[in-house]
Amino acid sequence: LFTVAGTNGKGSTCAMLEAILLAAGYRVGLYTSPHLLRYNERVRLDGVPLSDARLCAAFETVERARGEITLTYFEFGTLAAWEIFAAEALDAVILEVGLGGRLDAVNAFDADCALLTSVGLDHTDYLGDTRERIGYEKAGIFRGSRPAIVADRDPPRSVLDHAGAVGVDLWLIGRDFGYRKQGQQWMFWGRGVRRGGLAPPALRGERQLANASAALAALDALRARLPVGMQDIRNGLAHVELPARFQVLPGRPTVVLDVAHNPQAAGVLAENLAAMGFYPETHAVFAMLRDKDVEGVCRALKDRISTWFAADLSVPRGAGAQTLADALARAGVGGGVICCKNPLEAYAAAQKRASENDRIVVFGSFHTVADVMQGIEAARIGVPGARRGS
Structure with missing residues (x-):
């Protein structure tokens, strides 16, 4: 289970994780938000948005189970997605945080690997009006003794302090992993690994190499359970799609x-x-x-x-x-x-x-x-x- 938080870059990182894992032949569930055109975009099995019928059946299951418990819109949708994923024989599930992290609905599930893409000022009414406060909320997805991938090059002290307090296996961009441009190609480097001669991701933008590096670091952190090969990485990054990101x-x-x-x-x-x-x-x-x-x-x-x-x-x-x-x-x-x-x-x-x-x-x-x-x-x-x- 991967949980992905961050002010920006979450969706791109989730999409690249999904694309690489699918290229490697794994069965993958992906839950993201918000949607662009149809709610179905939020829940995907093996790269395909769910049908209306499958979603409605999951909504009905959650409605029956909740009894007198009041659920928010996002909590309801998150539980419906999880009900769908739980019924499938999936190798990996990727959950995108909706807001913050510590109190977000997806944080009800303990991630095997947490990713924090960036910390900026957004949703300040809910998360606080400084990067330190927002960073603390986002770091709430970290779990003790498990990898936490941080792709912000200047993470707030609150993120580092929380990582230390929880006792995570902290991966920092620039220290534990990163990338270098090599002409028209690029190289990923991580803990004891180098992957050179990579083509740029199909997603455009100057920051997509950082997002791709975070995805590769997460896969490296769980490589004993979800091994992927170089060709899987190449194919996944070449075919990844995410509308409306540059x-x-x-x-x-x-x-x-x-x-x-x-x-x-x-x-x-x-x-x-x-x-x-x-x-x-x-x-x-x-x-x-x-x-x-x-x-x-x-x-x-x-x-x-x-x-x-x-x-x-x-x-x-x-x-x-x-x-x-x-x-x-x-x-x-x-x-x-x-x-x-x-x-x-x-x-x-x-x-x-x-x-x-x-x-x-x-x-x-x-x-x-x-x-x-x-x-x-x-x-x-x-x-x-x-x-x-x-």
Whole structure:
């Protein structure tokens, strides 16, 4: 059992773990959150999202079993996923933490290996407003005498102190494992192991080598129970998929989808945009939840964006376009802000403004990217009334 926590990078690390284990021939269950388009994405068996019927049967089992116990939405879904996994002869289960770690529903299960991908400021109302407090919450998934993989290069002292107090087998990036770029390839190094000549993961982005290294370190830590070969690693990293993590769509203008919704993730997105090379203009399609650090996200990306199409997000906690425009002004964006009624309208406006050599980046929340993805798919299959970019 692998449990994966972190402010950013959790989903990518889970996807790479799953892909490598599947390439090695293991049976794997994966539980992640949130979903983009359908709830079924959250629970996968052997790389395939579950059917409605299988999920509903698990929900019914949990409902019958809970009696008078009140469960949250996430607790209910986590128990349903576990009920499904328990009924299968699985070799490995990967659980992505929903929020924090110490008090998260997935922490009801004792992981054989815990992974902490990064510690940044997000969900501060629940986890605390400093990296030290947030780090303590995330380190709550560690278990004594078991491996804990930490891929944050500057982990808060609270993480290290908790690891020592619990007595984990602590693996730190840069000390116990890491990576080196080798031209167009890269090398992973760990405790007494070197794996060179690796192709970059199919997931794009400057930070994906750190995520891949964390996944490989976790597999090394459990290699006596789940051995994987070099070809399994190559195949898994070559075929891993995860929508909306610096996903570049085919066609022109270039369209980038990214669920970045906090300053740390926005900073990574800015790095990735810079690494793409020159584009005459970059147009942002941008909508966020109002309880996020909107101004911090704007500051991280303001030097990479030419025009901002700010959209209302009509979900609970959704911010209005004017709220986003005000945050952009506070962040030092002097002009080039257009307010739109929803993300799809913003995307259509960006398509109209952009030349074929420009770039459009859609980000700010899972809801933002999902709305645009649904609109693109509707236009592709010819749904009446769907907006098409011109």
